[in-house]
Amino acid sequence: MHKARIGAVFLAILAAAALLLGMLWLWRCGIQKASVTVFGTLADADAILLKEGEHAVLIDTGEEAEASKLIDQLYKEGIQKIDALILTHPDKDHIGGARAVVQSFPVAQVFVSPYEKGSALQEGLEKILSDQGIPVQVPREAQVFSCGSLEMTLYPPLNTYEESNDSSLLVYAKHGDVSMLFAGDAEKKRLKEALAIPFGPVDLYKVAHHGRGGKNAAEFAQKLCPRYAVVTAGNVEESLARVFSGMGTEVYVTVPEHTVRFESDGRTLAALEEEQASQSTGEAA
């Protein structure tokens, strides 16, 4: 009797596991492939596209001087609309192309940092967004939204800082089991806040502030223990490079004009060669 009861419990556990696996399988079927493209630029600047099916999230827009190139690249990616435009902070190497983006594509919503730089670029952009009636959200606490099977979480700065960089929104993206963190230009004070957020290891880390080092930049990179790191500059500072090398992280740089592309199936993230990327964008165009 005792053995029979153990057998029944075992069978019940097996049945529950099978049910769970089935549910997991169905859930995975709902996940389309997603791609992440970090556009190559002539000088240090961020412009990153997350795409899943018809859905598109754009994180930053690079320099104004490279705006028309960015628009062409987005067309080549097959983008027709942007679900969310996230501007991590109002520096010109992040919002420079935003005006051209909202004039070229329907943009459903814009998320911005609370930082008021008072620059002509930021004020001009605010006017266009208001004229076009595009909703602008300024997250005051962690804010989550979904875009297809991409789940995005925005972490705003917890304090008011003098430096626009330290007011960067942090963008955490989940696609099934794949996780990614885009850290804008976070510097010392913002990274101190970021270190308190319980991020686990991530598959992809868009390195804060164009790969510039500093004690907590290295500490934060270590905490994220990324499989891939992208530095939106021509090189990464030595202290950070050492940390990445120690963790076996593959590091990519985007300057000059080196576009880096990744693809996620919801389980793993794979880095694609640039040639492959340009071929597939060619097909999509």
Ligand SMILES: [Zn+2]
């Ligand atoms: Zn920057």
